[in-house]
Amino acid sequence: EKGGYDYFMLKEIAEQPKAVADTLLGRIDAAGALSLDELRIPDAELRETDKVVIVACGTAFHAGLIAKYAIEHWTRIPCEVELASEFRYRDPILGARTLVVAISQSGETMDTLMALRHAREQGAKVLAICNTNGSTIPRESDAVLYTHAGPEVAVASTKAFLTQLVACYLVALYLGQVRGTKWGDEIHAVIRELARSAEKVERVLETMEPVRALARTLADKNTVLFLGRHVGYPVALEGALKLKELAYMHAEGFAAGELKHGPIALIEQDLPVVVVAPSPRGRSVLHDKIVSNIQEIRARGARTIVIAEEGDETVVPYADHLIRIPETPTLLQPLVATVPLQVFACELATARGNEVDQPRNLAKSVTVE
């Protein structure tokens, strides 16, 4: 059932191109527009949405953080993202025009379920982004967009995350489409790029051997830091979470702009720091800033592991290790940038002799508070 792989996690990492393609299947029409009839929330109602609130836990929460950038950019609707466990014990301001998006692989996470009940009680519409057909969260939601990743067995979420991202992009683009905001060349172009993302993920997977080799050399380290900006920031958080749960190492993700506000004090000789470099195209300001962050931490002795697009030469002099990803529009970059971090964590867990599919103290679906 592991299809020749040693672990379900490896199988599920390898299945990501197909999972991404399956999540898109049938959702882009012949004219290149999105058709999400399955949403069941009438377009007229979606047009009235004045706020989006995303609730989720763990990896699904990181997908939500990335979705915020996409939703606000493509729709101009304000979007908040909150850990379900925090949201449900607050007094969030919601109304009939609030669209709450609950993201969950299993569809059974208690905190997320309670958050959506809390939202519906206050009259908000709830859309579930879920991987498990007929599970509790979609059953209790007003609408559901299934991710079609197929069963995910390993406790550490991989293919579910990538497909959650795809589903979030679809929701963002669809909201943009029905509202007419910014709808036009940019959204069309993004839909075309999205359709190519499975193939890009495939290309990343083909080049992972050096990442595995690098991971093995770090097996005796205690700490790894992850830095990113913009959508690269949640990617850094996800890279750190994968490392914690699989390798049982101290791992922290930071927004690179925060370095000088504290975390830079952690930098010491030989500390591995993974940096997710933003796409150099169209966002040169952020790119330049991250290049100076890489310089700063390297000058303090850190061992820099830089994830950067093919053709991005400016990072080369400051990268002790360079991991290349294909050119991708900024907002879609997490689809390719996360993959090396999954491979990295999986290999480190193996090198440290950990149980990859079933890390200590964790359960696949957290059905208690």
Ligand code: M6R
């Ligand atoms: O089933 P869900 O997506 O609701 O699960 C949420 C989290 O428990 C889950 O993503 C967890 O963080 C994973 N083990 C991360 O790899």
